[in-house]
Amino acid sequence: MPEQTPIILTTDFGVEDVYVGVLKGVILSINRTAAIVDLTHSIRPQDIHQAAVIIHENYRYFPDGSVHLCIVDPGVGTDRKIIAVRAYNQFFVGPDNGVFSKIITADQPVAIYQVNNRSQFLEKVSKTFHGRDIMAPIAARISSGISIDTVGPQLGQEDCVTILFRKPEFTNNRLLGEIESVDRFGNLITNIVRDDLKPFNYLANLQILLKSQVIIFNEGSYGDSAENRAAALLNSSERLEICVKNGSAADQLHAQVGEKVVVRR
Amino acid sequence: MPEQTPIILTTDFGVEDVYVGVLKGVILSINRTAAIVDLTHSIRPQDIHQAAVIIHENYRYFPDGSVHLCIVDPGVGTDRKIIAVRAYNQFFVGPDNGVFSKIITADQPVAIYQVNNRSQFLEKVSKTFHGRDIMAPIAARISSGISIDTVGPQLGQEDCVTILFRKPEFTNNRLLGEIESVDRFGNLITNIVRDDLKPFNYLANLQILLKSQVIIFNEGSYGDSAENRAAALLNSSERLEICVKNGSAADQLHAQVGEKVVVRR
Amino acid sequence: MPEQTPIILTTDFGVEDVYVGVLKGVILSINRTAAIVDLTHSIRPQDIHQAAVIIHENYRYFPDGSVHLCIVDPGVGTDRKIIAVRAYNQFFVGPDNGVFSKIITADQPVAIYQVNNRSQFLEKVSKTFHGRDIMAPIAARISSGISIDTVGPQLGQEDCVTILFRKPEFTNNRLLGEIESVDRFGNLITNIVRDDLKPFNYLANLQILLKSQVIIFNEGSYGDSAENRAAALLNSSERLEICVKNGSAADQLHAQVGEKVVVRR
Numbered sequence: 001m002p003e004q005t006p007i008i009l010t011t012d013f014g015v016e017d018v019y020v021g022v023l024k025g026v027i028l029s030i031n032r033t034a035a036i037v038d039l040t041h042s043i044r045p046q047d048i049h050q051a052a053v054i055i056h057e058n059y060r061y062f063p064d065g066s067v068h069l070c071i072v073d074p075g076v077g078t079d080r081k082i083i084a085v086r087a088y089n090q091f092f093v094g095p096d097n098g099v100f101s102k103i104i105t106a107d108q109p110v111a112i113y114q115v116n117n118r119s120q121f122l123e124k125v126s127k128t129f130h131g132r133d134i135m136a137p138i139a140a141r142i143s144s145g146i147s148i149d150t151v152g153p154q155l156g157q158e159d160c161v162t163i164l165f166r167k168p169e170f171t172n173n174r175l176l177g178e179i180e181s182v183d184r185f186g187n188l189i190t191n192i193v194r195d196d197l198k199p200f201n202y203l204a205n206l207q208i209l210l211k212s213q214v215i216i217f218n219e220g221s222y223g224d225s226a227e228n229r230a231a232a233l234l235n236s237s238e239r240l241e242i243c244v245k246n247g248s249a250a251d252q253l254h255a256q257v258g259e260k261v262v263v264r265r
Numbered sequence: 266m267p268e269q270t271p272i273i274l275t276t277d278f279g280v281e282d283v284y285v286g287v288l289k290g291v292i293l294s295i296n297r298t299a300a301i302v303d304l305t306h307s308i309r310p311q312d313i314h315q316a317a318v319i320i321h322e323n324y325r326y327f328p329d330g331s332v333h334l335c336i337v338d339p340g341v342g343t344d345r346k347i348i349a350v351r352a353y354n355q356f357f358v359g360p361d362n363g364v365f366s367k368i369i370t371a372d373q374p375v376a377i378y379q380v381n382n383r384s385q386f387l388e389k390v391s392k393t394f395h396g397r398d399i400m401a402p403i404a405a406r407i408s409s410g411i412s413i414d415t416v417g418p419q420l421g422q423e424d425c426v427t428i429l430f431r432k433p434e435f436t437n438n439r440l441l442g443e444i445e446s447v448d449r450f451g452n453l454i455t456n457i458v459r460d461d462l463k464p465f466n467y468l469a470n471l472q473i474l475l476k477s478q479v480i481i482f483n484e485g486s487y488g489d490s491a492e493n494r495a496a497a498l499l500n501s502s503e504r505l506e507i508c509v510k511n512g513s514a515a516d517q518l519h520a521q522v523g524e525k526v527v528v529r530r
Numbered sequence: 531m532p533e534q535t536p537i538i539l540t541t542d543f544g545v546e547d548v549y550v551g552v553l554k555g556v557i558l559s560i561n562r563t564a565a566i567v568d569l570t571h572s573i574r575p576q577d578i579h580q581a582a583v584i585i586h587e588n589y590r591y592f593p594d595g596s597v598h599l600c601i602v603d604p605g606v607g608t609d610r611k612i613i614a615v616r617a618y619n620q621f622f623v624g625p626d627n628g629v630f631s632k633i634i635t636a637d638q639p640v641a642i643y644q645v646n647n648r649s650q651f652l653e654k655v656s657k658t659f660h661g662r663d664i665m666a667p668i669a670a671r672i673s674s675g676i677s678i679d680t681v682g683p684q685l686g687q688e689d690c691v692t693i694l695f696r697k698p699e700f701t702n703n704r705l706l707g708e709i710e711s712v713d714r715f716g717n718l719i720t721n722i723v724r725d726d727l728k729p730f731n732y733l734a735n736l737q738i739l740l741k742s743q744v745i746i747f748n749e750g751s752y753g754d755s756a757e758n759r760a761a762a763l764l765n766s767s768e769r770l771e772i773c774v775k776n777g778s779a780a781d782q783l784h785a786q787v788g789e790k791v792v793v794r795r
Contacts, residue, residue: 279714281713283569283587290596293536310715342750
């Protein structure tokens with residue numbers, strides 16, 4: 001049996017409307033053996049930065065040949081380009097607005113193509129839903145085996161939009177970061193990754209300051225912490241995360257996305 | 266490889282409860298090669314009208330042979346019929362309460378059958394979940410290739426429930442419509458489609474009145490509008506839509522489903 | 531064509547975050563022909579009891595060979611075990627914390643194995659996401675045909691955590707139960723099943739007391755009840771449920787999970 005090729009969707013469409021279902025219809029109309037996976041449809045509306053972080057952090061859990069279709073596209077219908085990218089033995093299709101910034105600037109081989117071969121689009125292209133009319137068809141065709149260089153001319157990285165990511169700053173023996181997202185459990189996930197903590201030499205007993213509380217770093221897991229007490233750990237994506245065992249850190253600390261976090265010895 | 270047949274689900278079940286997952290289990294128990302797609306499970310509870318509009322507007326994005334299973338079924342367990350329909354080279358299975366009104370009254374060939382062949386149902390049929398016990402099995406069997414005329418006797422269109430759709434009214438050079446839905450981006454989607462605007466001859470500079478604001482029609486896309494200012498356009502389903510670039514029209518105009526909209530020159 | 535094997539996901543992850551999508555990526559990396567079904571991701575965070583009830587009530591709608599992956603795992607990273615179970619011609623993979631209590635204590639043959647064959651895990655195992663690093667790979671491997679006894683040593687039922695379920699109590703000719711869940715329609719679903727009602731001999735005209743209202747038992751379906759009036763029936767899972775035709779019982783009776791319910795003649 002020919003293997004199903006995963007097509008992974010990352011959008012800001014939510015799941016209440018029909019937009020996601022329609023994308024799947026278009027994909028299956030072109031490639032009936034696609035295995036369509038929802039990574040998330042809860043990107044904050046038009047938040048290119050969040051999409052870029054999520055795609056970069058999670059493509060690695062999908063098999064070779066997977067096609068990532070990212071539709072966070074506030075510029076739909078303007079002259080922003082659409083691109084198809086081959087990197088890490090996978091493919092990425094989406095608007096050229098920075099959603100693949102961390103993919104195309106990575107230190108490894110990348111091939112970028114501008115999508116402009118109209119014969120590969122839906123027959124009728126609307127001005128407001130290129131995800132349905134252009135990007136889903138391209139993703140489906142790539143997943144069914146067309147060569148990526150048929151979608152249009154190759155581009156250099158310098159031809160593409162890349163966005164800047166606020167990195168944590170290390171000064172005066174303190175690392176300054178922020179809360180980047182809050183998950184369903186109320187865990188507070190920061191923009192600080194393991195590598196950012198290197199200047200501290202070792203992790204034990206680091207102090208994290210958040211909303212004038214001092215939280216002690218813990219090298220273990222959720223279950224190891226004291227009940228109902230804020231703890232900090234490196235989560236499954238190697239990010240510094242503040243959590244409360246059997247509770248919600250967001251509720252307990254009244255913290256939200258954007259809140260500042262300081263790490264010190 | 267035999268192709269997967271898409272089965273498309275449209276329900277008012279939401280995604281919190283297990284009802285949708287159970288439907289999928291029943292389908293896969295009968296046809297393991299089904300490709301099950303969620304169109305939406307966010308139909309307003311028991312809103313047959315909304316389901317009818319959504320199915321009619323979106324079936325066209327699915328391939329030939331697709332089976333649409335619609336379970337918005339306030340009359341479950343009463344003597345309302347269950348029907349299976351062949352139209353547009355696709356199939357539609359659901360209660361006979363009007364959810365397929367726009368399909369069976371369309372100006373093209375339709376074959377309608379009453380589902381009553383008990384040997385095709387689950388062995389035990391509850392009084393409150395015919396979606397699971399009758400309709401999902403029928404959809405799965407049709408997707409796996411049984412002939413639709415085995416489900417029961419053929420019906421005429423006049424034997425089936427059809428519902429009326431409030432159409433926009435044109436009087437005194439004004440078109441009166443209303444907001445029919447609001448999407449995740451806060452876009453206000455009306456019941457006015459391109460054809461309804463024909464009496465105005467051309468679209469440029471039409472004025473849309475909503476909550477005592479005047480909004481100017483725009484032939485372009487979201488990106489073409491001025492930032493933070495309400496604009497009106499024909500969306501990707503050819504419906505008149507009021508939007509705000511990089512913002513929410515619903516929030517900015519405090520408008521909801523049911524709000525009146527007037528179009529004038 | 532080799533048949534797809536269903537893998538059914540039951541978690542407390544919600545659908546906003548990427549956790550569910552990542553599980554699917556890991557599964558498809560190991561078994562590309564898996565048919566992944568979401569039963570629900572809306573288990574209340576860390577509510578092992580709710581997960582146990584839902585899995586037991588719904589596995590029966592899935593075909594032989596299905597693999598149920600349940601990740602409600604507050605003890606992740608502690609020394610709680612992970613188990614794989616064969617029962618009812620299906621498989622169950624999850625933490626040994628009681629989520630499979632009703633499966634492993636059922637009156638039929640069960641084989642339980644402790645998951646500890648590290649060669650079957652992801653190469654790198656985090657301390658906080660064993661769902662991704664251990665349980666999803668094991669479920670995928672079982673679905674692709676490995677023998678379940680390769681995952682680790684066999685366990686007895688007495689080696690596993692089982693939890694107690696609050697059962698309705700019958701005293702003084704009254705049955706005392708409670709609301710166990712509320713669905714999207716506002717239906718109030720109790721912990722009382724058909725068998726619990728046996729002491730009453732027959733069901734007609736039973737009275738249900740909820741929040742000082744008296745509701746009359748109805749042997750039919752939703753449609754048979756009077757409009758806007760609370761009614762009680764046995765739902766499609768044979769549970770006593772309080773509903774309001776074309777309305778929400780939860781709203782009308784201001785009732786929530788945990789509310790007491792009394793049944794009397």
